[in-house]
Amino acid sequence: MTIRVVVAEDQSAVRAGLVLILGSAPDIEVVGEAADxxxxxxxxxxxxxxxxxxxxxxxxxxGxxxxxxxxxxxxxxxLVLTTFDLDEYVFGALRAGASGxxxxxxxxxxxxxxVRTVGRGEGLIAPAVTRRLIAEFAAPSRPVADAAVLDVLTPREREVLSALGLGLSNAEIAVRLDMAEATAxxxxxxxxxKLELRSRVQAAVLAQELGI
Known part of the structure; x- marks a missing residue:
């Protein structure tokens, strides 16, 4: 599978560097560039x-x-690019549904x-960072989710949600729950x-809020 990528970066030199790096990978194709x-x-x-x-x-x-x-x-x-680790723009982008x-x-x-990780449909946030994000998302001013939302999930899907709450990848979920990675x-x-979530990060936050 070739991962088709659009690179959006306003600094032309940085954008050119990103395109050059990604273009060196045989399974990645940069199909477009944007300056805004x-x-x-x-x-x-x-x-x-x-x-x-x-x-x-x-x-x-x-962005x-x-x-x-x-x-x-x-x-x-x-996949969001930023100069500063966990700045306000990152929080905003992740709330908007960015995968990492x-x-x-x-x-x-x-x-x-x-790029390969997100191209496989997995989020790209290390567990330690996930915990910091959860602390931000689940601030006291933010309404806590109702546990009733879990009624749409099967018992197995609840286990998967719990694993997402730990920031686990598909491969790690597969090992934890003794299933094939494709099944995970x-x-x-x-x-x-089912939960109408845009990203694994949002799933992790929900799992933490519900204490599962």
Missing amino acids: GERAVELARELRPNLVLMDVQMPRMD VTATRLVVSEGLADV FLLKDTDAKDLITA KTHVSKVLG
Whole structure:
């Protein structure tokens, strides 16, 4: 499978570097480049890539707004690029449904691995970071989810949701619950669909809020 990527970054030199790195991977194809969020959304609608590598601070339309549009329209997964670890833009992008984030100083090997991970439909946030995100998302001012929302899940799907709450990957969920990785991926998709969640991060937050 070739992962088709749109790179959205307003700094031309940084964008060129990202394109060069991703283009060196045999299973990744950069199909479009955007210098602002508005163009990123246009390209996502036109090209239907697997993934948009999205800078969060861009002109005309910021990356958070662009992420919200791309995800809500089901155009592609979004991997956010940011200069600062867990800044306000990152929180906004993850709330908007981004599948994960990377710092701009990530090395070439990790960038390619990240794109492949999200391209497989998995989130890209380490468990330690997930806990910090949960603390932010589940702030006292935020309403706590009603446990009744879990009624739509089977017992097995509740176990998968619990594993997502720990920030586990599909492979780790498979080992934890003694199932094939493909089966774990299917369960994750069903959990997100039934609970109307846009990302694994949102599933992790819900699991923590409900104490499962």
